[in-house]
Amino acid sequence: SQKIEQNSEAxxxxxxxxATLTCxxxxxxxxxxxxYRQDPGRGPVFLLLIRENEKExxxxxxxxxxxxxxxxxxxxxxxxxxADSATYLCARENSGGYQKVTFGxxxxxxxxx
Amino acid sequence: xxxxxxxxxHLIKTRGQQVTLRCSSQSGHNTVSWxxxxxxxxxQFIFQYYREEENxxxxxxxxxxxxQFPNYSSELNVNALELDDSALYLCASSFGSDGYEQYFxxxxxxxxx
Numbered sequence: 001s002q003k004i005e006q007n008s009e010a011x012x013x014x015x016x017x018x019a020t021l022t023c024x025x026x027x028x029x030x031x032x033x034x035x036y037r038q039d040p041g042r043g044p045v046f047l048l049l050i051r052e053n054e055k056e057x058x059x060x061x062x063x064x065x066x067x068x069x070x071x072x073x074x075x076x077x078x079x080x081x082x083a084d085s086a087t088y089l090c091a092r093e094n095s096g097g098y099q100k101v102t103f104g105x106x107x108x109x110x111x112x113x
Numbered sequence: 114x115x116x117x118x119x120x121x122x123h124l125i126k127t128r129g130q131q132v133t134l135r136c137s138s139q140s141g142h143n144t145v146s147w148x149x150x151x152x153x154x155x156x157q158f159i160f161q162y163y164r165e166e167e168n169x170x171x172x173x174x175x176x177x178x179x180x181q182f183p184n185y186s187s188e189l190n191v192n193a194l195e196l197d198d199s200a201l202y203l204c205a206s207s208f209g210s211d212g213y214e215q216y217f218x219x220x221x222x223x224x225x226x
Contacts, residue, residue: 043217
């Protein structure tokens with residue numbers, strides 16, 4: 001089965017620094033990866049989608065990369081703010097499979113003022 | 114806030130009972146996916162409905178079933194509830210079944226006693 005691995009330990013960084021979160025996947029490269037933000041007790045909020053043929057994608061202070069050699073996606077938040085504190089989820093699609101999407105466990109980010 | 118709504122917000126049921134959860138998709142979206150999220154875990158894909166047909170399913174037993182209606186709203190039914198079914202149930206709508214960002218509702222918190 002397709003797996004997504006995210007560092008389940010919390011990431012604490014200082015305000016203003018760049019946060020980098022890692023998502024590793026197994027088996028074949030997915031056609032796309034998605035990143036979501038989830039606050040406690042709420043549904044995930046879509047942030048970015050990156051396709052297999054895209055190396056990098058940006059949206060405001062967010063940047064995501066997709067490295068099919070390393071089987072890894074990195075998610076960066078530049079100039080981080082305390083309001084960025086949340087759990088960030090990575091999800092892969094499973095094309096050709098009946099189980100459409102696999103989510104990772106998420107990485108909890110804490111931005112310290 | 115997305116345009117995806119779920120009802121009820123919270124629910125307490127007894128082991129062995131049956132439950133129906135409801136989801137209204139965002140306007141213009143024809144696909145609804147359902148997820149189960151246990152505490153401290155990522156969302157687990159239950160199934161997806163695309164234009165009223167089941168279009169994908171995760172590793173969930175047949176007592177988890179669903180429907181999608183002509184207006185693309187959806188229901189998740191769970192029979193013979195077990196204690197392990199206690200979780201946050203999320204629905205997400207999207208414009209298509211693959212390669213599109215998903216918009217999640219706030220979730221239904223189900224507690225089975």
